[in-house]
Amino acid sequence: MFSSLEFFIVEAFRSIRRGGLMTSVAVVTITVSLTIFGTFLLLILNMGNIVGVVSSRLDLVAYSQKDLSLDEAAAIQVKLSKLPGVEKVDFTSKTEAWNRFKGDFGGKFALDEVIRENPLPHTFAVRVRTPDQLPDVARTVSNLPEIDEVRYSGQLIKQMQSLVGAVRFGGLSLVILLSLATLLIVVNTIRLTVLARETDIYIMKLVGATNSFVKWPFMIEGVIIGILGGLAAFLLLKFSYDSTVLRLSQALPFLPLVTDQFLLGLIYTATVIGGMCLGIIGGYISVSRALKNEA
């Protein structure tokens, strides 16, 4: 078996070397397909990230009745923070709010003389764990007798959520379609290298090679072509993504782009492994078809 394995690998490399142009075409095809594939993955990842980050920044703001005392307000804060789905509650007292307001505008007007009494309510900024809990929390909070008014951008949340859904669904369908298209292209490209070696296959079969024996060198060839294509795609993706992130973060610093090296590493690994799988499957399908024609 060992000598056979050696034979397979030697044959695979021999075929790659001899394939020349054909091999390059196969590698480039895989590279291009996987680069498009990876670009979509990165786009989807970033869109999801942007939507997620933006949604998580959406707070619900509750204003208390004006005559609520500080103690009562503190009790409300505790009550609010214990509601299901609530992550944290920031409290701003009416005095604080008034002082801040006066600080912002006080230079221009003597506000205290115009408005004798603090007109502002206590403010609770409620942050929820996931955006979809926002409507429920808002309803509960607005039902509290001590709360005068609740504000949150419900419409925006809904749109954001449907956008996340669309991006996930569309992205998944795109990824599946792209995988199929890539596989088709790879199968046909490797088939060309198989066709170029029809005589070899014929003679191998003639002298008593089993089908699996004929298949192995082609599958190893497929793996090598796939890995080469995958690595090239990885380098292309990494280089262009890094430079894009660098430029965008300078131009649009508030845009939350994915820079998590682990997550990106996963995508790059998936690209290389994807190339390898495409190569094996492509090699297998094309050589199986050639063998079927033979028999």
Add this chain to the structure above:
Amino acid sequence: MIELTNVFKTYHSGIESLYDINLHIGKEEFVFLVGSSGAGKTTLLKLVYREERPTAGKVVVDRVNVAELDGNQVPFLRRNIGVVFQDFKLLPRRTVFENVAFALRVTGAPRSTIRRKAMQALELVGMLRRVNSFPDELSGGEKQRVCIARAIVNNPPILLADEPTGNLDPATSWDILQLLDKINKRNTTVVVATHNKSIVDEMKKRVVVLENGRLIRDQQLGMYHV
């Protein structure tokens, strides 16, 4: 060794290639299969090494009906049958040695065995001095010798030759037939399909004549024509 019983072969195109063939070839026999082009010689050989299946009838090779042989058993049948072609079918980018060793490699034989057996086969066909040449550098006769070496390197009990002298001049053809005769004398059943009249007449072997897919004559020490 080879036995065909009521064998019919009709191709998908409707061409009737063999019609009710009954033929027995014994162990270590030397048989000429003669007839004009399209008589069915090549088809008959293909049935034996199972490149084709008969439409009806039995093709028994070494006690196995190859007509019903499972596809994954075919490689093992072929390791017991050497095949030689008119157009040699050598791999152009491999040396003489590699072409012969190829037949052993696919059986998963160890490297030392491959080398020893390949060299023995090349010695038998008289091609030892050209082991490192490529097929393009060889004459027709030399290519056919390499093709024969590849066919016998596994020591198969059966050797089939389909028009082995079709591309060769008379003198070279004669040498090739002498070589096939030598292999036959080393206990190998040899079947040669040919329409080379002078060789058939000179060799004085058993002659089986096909005409339009029918076996019309089977004669020991026969001649091409009656």
